[in-house]
Amino acid sequence: MDQIITFIAEYPITIYMVVLAIYLGFELISKVPTVLHTPLMSGANAISGVVLIGAILLVRQAPSDDYLSLALGFLGIILGTINVVGGHSVTNRMLEMFKKK
Amino acid sequence: MQQALINLAYLTSVILLIVGLKRLSSPAIARSGNFIAAMGMGLAILVTLIVPLSDGNNNYLLILIGLGIGSAIGLILSKRVQMTAMPELVSLFNGLGGACAVTISLLELFQYQEIFSGGSTGAVHMGKHFTTLLTIFIGAIAFTGSILAYLKLAGKVSDKHPAFLAYLNIVFLLGILGMIGYRVYAPDASFMIPWMVLSLSLLYGLTFVQPIGSADMPVVISLLNAFTGIAAALAGIVYGNQVMFIGGILVGSSGTILTVLMCQAMNRSLFNVIIGGFGGSSKKGDDDDEKVIVEATLNDVAILCRYADRVVMVPGYGMAVAQAQKTCKELDNLLSGFGVDVKYAVHPVAGRMPGHMNVLLAEADVPYPSLLDMDDANALMPETQVCLIIGANDVVNPGALEDPSSPIYGMPILEVFNSSQVIVLKRSMNFGYSGIENPLFFKGNTKMLFGDAKDSLQHLISEIRELG
Numbered sequence: 001m002d003q004i005i006t007f008i009a010e011y012p013i014t015i016y017m018v019v020l021a022i023y024l025g026f027e028l029i030s031k032v033p034t035v036l037h038t039p040l041m042s043g044a045n046a047i048s049g050v051v052l053i054g055a056i057l058l059v060r061q062a063p064s065d066d067y068l069s070l071a072l073g074f075l076g077i078i079l080g081t082i083n084v085v086g087g088h089s090v091t092n093r094m095l096e097m098f099k100k101k
Numbered sequence: 102m103q104q105a106l107i108n109l110a111y112l113t114s115v116i117l118l119i120v121g122l123k124r125l126s127s128p129a130i131a132r133s134g135n136f137i138a139a140m141g142m143g144l145a146i147l148v149t150l151i152v153p154l155s156d157g158n159n160n161y162l163l164i165l166i167g168l169g170i171g172s173a174i175g176l177i178l179s180k181r182v183q184m185t186a187m188p189e190l191v192s193l194f195n196g197l198g199g200a201c202a203v204t205i206s207l208l209e210l211f212q213y214q215e216i217f218s219g220g221s222t223g224a225v226h227m228g229k230h231f232t233t234l235l236t237i238f239i240g241a242i243a244f245t246g247s248i249l250a251y252l253k254l255a256g257k258v259s260d261k262h263p264a265f266l267a268y269l270n271i272v273f274l275l276g277i278l279g280m281i282g283y284r285v286y287a288p289d290a291s292f293m294i295p296w297m298v299l300s301l302s303l304l305y306g307l308t309f310v311q312p313i314g315s316a317d318m319p320v321v322i323s324l325l326n327a328f329t330g331i332a333a334a335l336a337g338i339v340y341g342n343q344v345m346f347i348g349g350i351l352v353g354s355s356g357t358i359l360t361v362l363m364c365q366a367m368n369r370s371l372f373n374v375i376i377g378g379f380g381g382s383s384k385k386g387d388d389d390d391e392k393v394i395v396e397a398t399l400n401d402v403a404i405l406c407r408y409a410d411r412v413v414m415v416p417g418y419g420m421a422v423a424q425a426q427k428t429c430k431e432l433d434n435l436l437s438g439f440g441v442d443v444k445y446a447v448h449p450v451a452g453r454m455p456g457h458m459n460v461l462l463a464e465a466d467v468p469y470p471s472l473l474d475m476d477d478a479n480a481l482m483p484e485t486q487v488c489l490i491i492g493a494n495d496v497v498n499p500g501a502l503e504d505p506s507s508p509i510y511g512m513p514i515l516e517v518f519n520s521s522q523v524i525v526l527k528r529s530m531n532f533g534y535s536g537i538e539n540p541l542f543f544k545g546n547t548k549m550l551f552g553d554a555k556d557s558l559q560h561l562i563s564e565i566r567e568l569g
Contacts, residue, residue: 007228021347024119025354029362032126037359038456042191043125043135044355045326047118049194050142050348051202051333053149054340058205059164060150061157069208070160074167076204081171082178083198084146088139090179090190091125094460095132 039094046087052080103153110148115347117141122351128469145344184464185421188454192251192322195329199243202332203299206236209339210295227285232338234281234295238302240332245306247325253310254318266312273305309375317374319454320363324371327356363450394530397548399557402487402524403564406432409486411442413478415515416458417451419492419527423554426465429491432562433467445471446478446488446515448496475515482519490517490525490541492554498539508537523547526554 008015032040055076062069118141124134150164175194182190213230252258277298284294313321330352337345364371406412414429433443445467451458459472473481482488490497493515500507501514517523523546530542541547550557 017347018350021350022354025351026358028119028122028126028351029355029358032359032362033128036126036128036131036456037363038187038191038454038460039131039135040125041323041326041356041359041454042187043138044122044330044352044359045191045195045198046135047122047138047142047348048326048329048333048352048356049198049201050118050145050345050352051198051205051329051336053145053342053345054205054333054336055167055201056146056149056164057154057340057342058208059167060154060159062160063156064158064160068211070163072204072208074163076201077164077167078171078174079197079204080201081168082175083194083201084142084175085172086175086179086190087194088135088142089176090182090187090194091135092132093179094187095135 039091042087042091042094046084046091049080049083049087052077052084055080107148107152110144111342111344114141114145114148114344117144118344118348118351122355145348149342183424184461185424186255187460188319188322188452188457189251189254191454192247192254192325195322195326196244196247196251198329199240199247199325199332202236202240202329202336203244205336206233206240206339207299209233210237210299213295214292229339231281231285232335234284234298236332236335236339237295237299238277238281239328239335241299241302242306242309243325243328243332245303246310246328247306247322249307249310250318250322250325266308270305270308270312273301273308277301277305313374319450319457320360320371320374322454323356323360323363327353327360330354330356394542395548397524397550399550399560399564401548402550402561403568405487405522405524406436406441406489406561407439407565407568409436409441411444411481411485412436412487412489413444413446413473413481413485413517413520414489414491415446415448415451415493415497415517416462416491417448417493417496418457419494419554421452421457421461421492423492423556425491425555425558426461426467428555428558428562429462430465430467432558432565433471435562435565443471444473444478444481446473446475446517448475448493448515451493451496475513479516479519482516485520486522488517488520488523490523490527491558492526494527494539495537497541498537499544500537500540503540517541518544518546521546524550526550526552526557528553 029040055073059070059073059077062073117137121134121136121138121141124130124137150161178190210233213233249258253260280294280298284298310321330349332349334346334349334353337343337349360371364374414433416426416429420426420429429445436443445462447458452461462472495509497515497517498507498509499514499516499518501509501512502516504510518541523541523544525542525547527549529551542549
């Protein structure tokens, strides 16, 4: 309990950010036609690949002889990139079909 | 100065992600939305590559190789996938994102363990450690859960689920949360606990998804997508990176609201979905009234359609499996040529993902105004002569309206039985995806046309052509 109170006292901006970002996410999605549910899910899925940034930071920070960090970070980069690149690409393919003929 | 520029660039990429997500919710500009979001992501990655770090030796070569391999695999998978297999692929991608979160958190665990075994527990920042454990918990569920959802949709894992799984899940959930809590309040305890959290979470992802299956898979994928977002946000806290943090929360909250919207479309609660209400209970009707199905001949159906004022097609997963969307459009063109008003009635959860049918029909060049949503379609039903059910089942099951004992009772459906004649194109008399019987097939105005949807439609088209 103490830890939670300390956290709130120490990081007020973070709390604001969490609340506002959650609200923003709700607002962005709440008025979406059914047609776009699948592309939207796919697009959001691509954005969740943002965790890739963590993997890049990890590899950049690792010393050259820290093979464990390098191996795991490398694996993370591959996995994250597949999610980001594949996600945006497949979303684009879905949306291509809505082009005006 | 440099730090300010970097912060500004990160801020720009967050704004691009938000604008992109917003534009994705309107059909006319959705494509640009996806592009803008991708730009935001690209900018964030670029900045991450050049941001100055206090230690480490960058290892750029390794990073670039990783980015290259990942991009190649992602592009190939997304270009090669059949339109019908799209839900599976989204689920697979989502699982890999979850795996990425787990992989990088795993390293944090190794580092903590080193510090821990060095005997100086005080050096382990408990807040960070707690966040890492949460990331592992949520990321692991997203990982194994999505992979199982992928396998289930691809038909590689069956829908069986023993009843004890529901109880096991509660045990797992309480166990994992308990261990995380214990870890925080007793940091000196054995380091076995974080490893147990990891392995139990991976296992929990599987047992969490296994009982669900059936018609609820779209909801699950959306939920797991939200999980990956939350895992990314938590990892953002650990790495002190705002783009990860905001992007993750955005996906977490928008994924959650999308999940809720889908549940509402089925008139069920999220809790009910997760507990796994569907399937298994495939009760035979309690009445032994003679249930007669009437088979239609192609010639009947051809004449009915040719001389109808309005024909409504109801696509479902069967259409996707048979790849029949182009054939639907062909029939549409033919009938329209005879002055028949052809419409498509799309149930919000037809197929295995919301909007799945819309995507497939759009691929076959069906114009947007021909697609009716559920309410508009139901209003038109009484003035419709022929309803062609093309591989849909549960979404036209009148049991949802009439039979309180039906597992899908209360779900809004397409009321096709209000049309003059219902023709059901179906491969066999097997149950629908939810494993329950469909009383529609036994109604007086329903006839069955057995066979693969695409073959049946093609035969129907040539039959109508012969009518001239």
